[in-house]
Amino acid sequence: MAMVETGAPPASVPVARPAGKSPWERLKPAALALIVPALLLAFWQVATTQRWTRLIPTPYEVGEYMIDFAWGGIYDDAFSGTLVTHLLASMGRVYGGFALAALFALPLGLMIGRIPTARMVLDPFLQVMRPIPVTAWLPLSMILFGLGPRSAFALVCLGAFYPILLNTIFGVRSVDPKLFEAASMLGCQGNAQFYKVVLPAALPSIFTGLRLGLGLAWFVIVVGEMTGVPQGLGAVIMDGRTLSRTELVICGMIIIGIAGYISDRIVVMIGNRLLAWSPTHHG
Amino acid sequence: MAESKTPIIEIRQVSKVFKLQDQTINALHDANITIRKGEFVCLIGASGCGKSTLLRIIAGFEQPTSGEALMWGTPIAGPDPTRGMVFQDYALFPWLSVRDNIGFGPASRGLARSVVKETVDKFVELVGLTKFANAYPHQLSGGMKQRVAIARVLANDAEIVLMDEPFGALDAMTRERLQDELLDIWQRTGLTVVFVTHSIEEAIFLADRVVVMTPGPGRIESDNPLILPRPRDVASPEFNDIRRELGAKLHSHHAKKAA
């Protein structure tokens, strides 16, 4: 054979971890990531024990309450041991609203990106609706969908909708025109190009949109649950506010933060797997 | 080489005018070329003289403003697997592995899975990328990407391969190696090649015929058959004579303008 390429084949894992790292190298990312939370915690501790404010409980009190919230057995009030119930209720709304948003936004985005008429009909309308924040929709949503979970669901869905839509449109519209030429000279023409070129080429953007959308679904969950739902982390925070139970509010905030973070990490892991071919897509 | 009466490609009095908002560009003016099966034709000329435009008309990506572009005597209506294009910037599908890029054409034509696999195996080996068969384009060097781009048009049974400065972005060593490899494939397969380049040396090293083009408007200045035995020696006096002769033709429009 005339052509022989020398050199080792690339590792199947795109970002291979070099073996034999020292323990410090391994722990360094976690250690660095913990600096800011630790400083914040220390400041919080000082501020509350020095009585700079009387309205915020100490970290210890919040920690204790968190344990009671999760497992009960300390205060035994209405919220003891209910964390999982509220978390599941919120997760249902976040993922359900997100899925519904994706169900609308993906086909719409593909259409607007590909079909000029669809773009001219829908784009101006959607662009005018876009600056209206989810909070502004709250009253209307309660009128349209009633008090309760349906409203919450709708608001979360609305929050996740735009990032998915906009990134899908962007992905579909920014396919390298050379790839269409390459496909057509290889015999893939017309509608087949949609599945064989447009979709895969737009996938990284679509994925970014889904990731941002899911993040926003978590972001708006508290507003969504202002609609008078009995369960959910947003409902807990609202109750905490009315009852002046600041430790409850802080617990709710921490859990939303952690749940949203874990959710995002999982999405990123899926993305890295699915988009191993994309050099720019490692989160 | 079997000579058929109908040439594979005929370009008859082809002109191409691009209209922009405030100006018209005569990218190609009254071009005539005939390419026979199995020929290796190089197009050279200064930037903007219409080389890519001519190649894209042959590929079917552009339609002539006037004149005719024919393949086997019938007008070229659009891109087609019988005319494979190798782009300077590769235009590989980044989401497909080397294997799947090479199998894209056969799979698009609806060939059976086993046939596609067989074809892919053959061409992965032909371009020496067996070890990289499952790598993605971003994991390959420029030379390897261009090998994939060549393999994917060959795997698709292209009768004629159109190459637009395919080695322009590669370093000198990789470039020389790919030139050798391309000649090797061409000689073994009886392929027809139309190859655009900026380099006189590259054209003389590769071509049966060198078509010199000049800009403003883009025209074909001359069509030069090369009667140099292969393999060609870049350092030989004959090679140098041709280089000088073609160099003069390449710059002839400057001389005319100055006069």
Ligand SMILES: Nc1ncnc2c1ncn2[C@@H]1O[C@H](COP(=O)(O)OP(=O)(O)OP(=O)(O)O)[C@@H](O)[C@H]1O
């Ligand atoms: N799609 C287009 N729209 C407008 N003008 C174009 C288009 N394609 C090419 N041209 C113009 O036509 C002329 C010839 O372009 P072409 O790309 O064929 O030149 P070329 O010989 O390939 O140049 P280079 O060596 O720089 O690649 C140029 O003036 C270019 O600007």
Ligand SMILES: [Mg+2]
């Ligand atoms: Mg060009």
